[in-house]
Amino acid sequence: MSFRIIDLFAGAGGMTLGFTDPRFGGGFESVWSVDNDLAATKTFAANFGGHVSCTDIDAWIRDGGSVPVADVVIGGPPCQGFSLLNKRRDGDARRALWQPFMDVVEQSGARVFVIENVAELRGSPEHELITMRARDLGFETVSGVLQAADYGAPQTRKRTVILGWRSAGASSPVFPPLPTHASPDRRSNLPAWRTVRDAIGDLPAPVGTEPRSIASPFNLHFGRNPTAKSVARYKAVPAGGNRFDLQRVAPEITPQCWIRKKSGGTDLFGRLWWHRPSVTIRTEFFKPEKGRYLHPEQHRPITHREAARLMGFPDDFVFVGSKTEIAKQIGNAVPPALASAIAQVVRDLLNEVQSKVAA
Structure with missing residues (x-):
């Protein structure tokens, strides 16, 4: 049986992919998606069908827009309001976008909801407000900070996940989901975290500086046109190095x-390691000055295809838009492998409820 899902603030659809694609477990059917980024909604439609609205969900709710019936509402209200990268977090209007999310949960009749956001959400006042609103709607909740690499993503990305459910006699879910992979630093029988080499080690040097109308994966495997000084800087950074090595060399x-600036992050202008997962992929991964985004060996930043693979998107996932718009979609996505682990918990929960109702 397929369960109906709504994906809010869906972006390209990484979370929907983890719920619906049989390669990630499947068992869910996408019935509606919303995002206010036009290019992202076109990407979503190209992969999941036309049941997607490019709109502001808060305005949609205020204007009386129709919400379809669904079993599950998933989504990640924009994270910048919580992010430590946002130095003016207090008063950021984006902090309140969980409210129309919960309105959709109520109007859709959903039995489960999943909110995904940056790790800082867990300790924020909004976390408590979300759980209070959920309680008022008859939901029990549980939350945790999940590490995407623990679930097969070749990337270290920590995210807060809030899971809410109407119990209907069901037992509490197993949460957080049981890991499928483990850090090589820990004793475990699980496979080690997937690495950068696992994800992109088979790709040759990129060609050109623009997306191409050729077969995937090479359609998005393009580079940049750096200055001679930029190339010299790339070459000065050793394996695993960063801006401090550049300054030294x-x-x-x-x-x-x-x-x-004598202190600060050690990822700026850094090289990825072959034998580790990637650092968190953000929207400007093509700019080495923004983070550890230099290729492990080649003297260049990673490509859009490499970033998509490090996020966990299959090569046949279709991205629509300019190269900047596609980069934004990749960097803002939920790793499908992480979404899949959450989907398994939701699927087990709904199946248990279904069996109790049928008994």
Whole structure:
């Protein structure tokens, strides 16, 4: 049996993919999706069908828009309001977008909801407000901070997940989901975390600087057109190195702002490691100055295809839009492998409820 899902703030549909695609477990049918990014909704439609609305969900609810019946509502209200990268978090209107999400949960008659967001949500006042609203609607809730690499994503990405369910006699779900992979630093019988080499080690050097109308994966496997100084900087960073190595090896081409800043993150202008998962892929992964996004060996930042693989998207997933729009879709996505682990918990919960109702 297929359960009906609604995906809010869906972006490209990484979470829907983890719920619906048989390669990730399946068992769910997408009946409606919403996002206010036009390119992202076109990507969603290209992969899951036309039941997607490009709109502001808060305005949709206020204007009396129709919400279809569903078993599950999933989604990630925009995370920038919670993110530590946002220095003006207090008062950010995006913090309140969980409210129309819960309105859709109520109007759809859903029996389960899943909210995914940055790790900082777990300790925020909004976490308590969400659980209070869920309780008022008759839901029990559980939450945790999940590590995407523990579930097969070749990327270390920590996310808070809130799971809510109407019990209907069902026992509490197994949450967080049981890991499928383990850090190589821990003693475990599970397979080790998937690595950068596992995800992109088979790809040759990229060609060109724009998306191409050729077969995947090479349609998105393109590079940039860096200056000679940028290439020299790339070459100065050793395996696993970062901006501090650049400053040590080639101070004459190191930006002065980095020289003046003696402390700070060690991922800036860093190289990925072959033998580890990727760092968190963000929307500007094509800019090494934004994080550890240099290829492990080649003197360049990672490509869109490499970023998509490090997020866990299959090569046959279709992305629509400009290269900047596609980068945004990739960086904002939920790793499908993480979504799949959550989907398994939801599927077991709904199957148990279904069996009790049928008894």
